[in-house]
Amino acid sequence: MMRLFLVGVGLLTLSMTGCKSKTSTNEGGLRVFITYATFRPQCLTLAVEDRREPTRRESGVVTVNPEARSDTRVGVILKQAGWSPDLRVIAEAHEGSCEGPVIARQSAEVQFPEENLTDLKLDLRAEDLDDDGFFAMKGDYPGTDCDDARPDVHPGATEVCDGVDNNCVEGESDAPGNVQYWVDVDGDGYGDASAAPQTGCAAPVGFATRAGDCDDEDILVHPGQSEFRCDGRDDNCDGTPDNDAFNVGASCVTAQRCAGTRQCQSAEVADCVSALVPVEYFADDDGDGQAGTSLGLSCQQPEPGATTERNDCDEGTVLVSFVGTSEVCDRLDNDCAGGVDDGLPSCAAVSWHERTVLNDPSARFDAVANYQAERGWLAGRSGRVVHVAGNTFTAATNCAGDWRSAWAAPNGRVFLGSSDGRFATSMPGELNTACETRSSGQPGSINGLVGFPDPESNVFTVYGVSSAGHVVSWSYDHGASGSQPDPTIVTRFAANLRDIHGLSAEALVVVGAETVNGEQHPVAWSSPQTGTTWTREALGLPETTTGYLNAVQVLTPHLLYVAGDHGLLLEKSRGTWSQKPVLTVSGGTVPNLRDILAFGRTGIYAASSEVKDLHFFNGVAWSTVATPSETVNALGGFGPGEVWATGHDGLLTRWKP
Structure with missing residues (x-):
């Protein structure tokens, strides 16, 4: 139809x-x-x-x-x-x-x-020989098919780089693979930025599909890299020479906090250069109002309170400075005049006074705790606890235990740590009554104690460390009439801990040794200021170092000392650990340091187990200040002018000018 x-x-x-x-x-x-x-x-x-x-x-x-x-x-x-x-x-x-x-x-x-x-x-x-619906481009009425013999060539077809105008539009110029290319004389893959580009589906030999080369005769110079020479040339063709890693001409601040600009120092290095002249600044680390710790050269105040005046020669003690101090007999250069005790006649005549406590040569004391001038406690094996007031010695009659550590509160209350993990406490006026004891909750020996009074109450909190690696605490209310709370375990380390010290509960340091492949290696941790994670201290010792750290004393928030086996004395000053000269005694013996008592950078006493000498480190070298008749186990004192040493056979020797 x-x-x-x-x-x-x-x-x-x-x-x-x-x-x-x-x-x-x-x-x-x-x-x-x-x-x-x-x-x-x-x-x-x-x-x-x-x-x-x-x-x-x-x-x-x-x-x-x-x-x-x-x-x-x-x-x-x-x-x-x-x-x-x-x-x-x-x-x-x-x-x-x-x-x-x-x-x-x-x-x-x-x-x-x-x-x-x-x-x-x-x-x-009309002609559509390939029957693709598009007609030949010829005759009086041409169609749009540029190749009527190929059904895949016609308007709307996908243009590809194959040498054919697939979509009958401007040859292959609109092909997805079509590229521009530039002459590339140096063959670095980037074409001459000043040359006109050409277009095609592929770059011929000697051309590159990337432009931007600002020096087409140097194969090392092209975009897409960092500046590699500090020489005033533009290596990466971004229009700015010596930028990126060198940043020449940029404003900067030197390591000494001086304003300057970055300048080439060589073809490989640029650095911040300033015309300003830095000066040395000093800090007051011990809080005596006088600054002596060098903070290095700087054009700006490196920290609040820093000053360019040095008026303290020992930032480990408030007893030493250039200003407002007089020389006293304490083995310190109090007035920073360059001489210890300045030849004070009264000091030259002072000697160590040794005695056997309570005439008991069978006693062994392992701890000493002072709380006032000429007042303190001795504690040791077989339940021996003795209060000392000048030359008056009073024994506690019922304080059974092998006591390894002690700390005394300012009011005279003593806290003790035993070999079986117990705490105990007593007062000078309660020596005829039984010591109050509490289990620490762990079986290891409590080897070190330190405590802190609460300034707004009668509560004292003591912290101890054990041979099983525990850090334990006990808060004791001196004014409470009822029972006291039990101690608590703060944390535990895989180590045998020997001592603990600090200026506050938030600034504690514990020391000891950990076992690695059957050997003991020195180790220390510091308490967290926030949170619960303790920081393992990077002591800076060789990995082969063996032995225990036996004692620690914190002098200021920026200074502490640690002593240990093989004559080891370490200092941590402003976060940096350093090793002091190893103690060597006559005959070349290197003893283990059992305890230290530090009164500053220039006044550190030490007791050792191999010899009976009492050693003194003045910040430079070791010397012997006394040779007691018995082995010394612990050191104490109420300042650099009053030093106590106690140990075997009931020994107590004191240096009191």
Whole structure:
């Protein structure tokens, strides 16, 4: 069945049977046969114009069979009221859609018949040899297919870099793989920034697909790298020479806090250079109002309170400074005049006074704790606890235990640590009553004690360390009438701990040794200022160092000393550990240091186990200040002018000017 289009008052579509149909009257009409071959028109139109009045025009779309490459379509044109008989009939085929380009056209000028149908034939020809729906670009009505022999080449096809204009648009310039390239003389992969680029799907030999080379004759100079020479040249072509790692010309501050600019020091190095002259600053670490710890050279105050005046020669004690101190007999250079005790006649005559406590040569004392001038406690094996007031010695009558450590509160109350993990406490006026004891909750020997009074109450909190690695605490209310709370375990380390000290509960240091491959190695931890994690101290010792750290004393927030086996004396000053000269005695013996008593950087006493000597370190060298008759186990005192030493066979020797 054919579909015919009739042009009348309106554009109508009629269905007719056969190809030679007649209207219902004998009125005239034009029957148009539109023939096409070798292509599939996406849109076929039929139009009629009044040649005498071209504004009179009617057109319609002719339905086609999309499967047929050759066909004939029929349309009938009826008389239009008011039109002249002089007509022009036009048939057109379009590519793509009715809005697409015309790819075939034929027209004819005819006289409209008064009666009966007159046949008119219009023949359309166009080429779509590859049957891709796009027509060859040739003839009077060219299509858009730039290669009508390839069905994969036509407008809208995907452009690729294959040497073919796949989508018939500007060759391969719009291919996704299309690149620009520049001449690359030095072969560093970057093209000359000053050269005009070329375009193609691939860069030929001697060209690069990256531009920006500011020196195309030096293979080392190109973008995409850091400056590698400090020489005033732009190595990475970013427009600025010697930037990146060198940052030449940038404002900076030297290590000595002096404002300056970065400048080349060599082809490899740039540094901050300042015309300002730094000066030395000093800090007051011991809190006596006078500064003596060097903070190095600086153009700015390195920390609050730092001063350029040095008026203290020992920042480990408030008893020494250039200002406001007089020389006394204490083995310190109190006035920083360069001489210890300045030859005071009263000092030269002072000697150590030795005695056997309570005439008990079987006693062994392992701890001493002072709380006032000439007052303190001795504690040791087999329940021996003795209060000392000048030359008066009073024994506690019921304080059973092997006591290894002691600490005395300012009011005279003593706290003890035993070999079986117990705490005990007593007062000078309670020596005839039993010591109050508490288990620490762990079985190890409590080897060291330190305590802190609460300034707003009668509570004293003591901290101890054990041979099993525990840190334990006991808070004791001196004014309470009822029972006291039990001690608590603060933390535990995989170590044998020997001593503990600090200026507050938030600034404790514990020392001892840990076992590694069957050997003991020195170790220390510091307490956390916040949280619960203790810090393992990096002592700076060789990994092969063996033995125990036996004693620790903290002098200021910035200074502490640690002593141990093999004559070891370590100093931690402002966060940095350093080793002091190893103690060596006559015959080349290097003894183990059992205890230390430090009164500053220039006044440190030590007791050793191999010899009976009492040793003194003045900040530079060791010397012997006394040789007691018995072995010394512990040191104490109420300042550098009052030193106690106690040990085997009831020994107590004191240096009191």
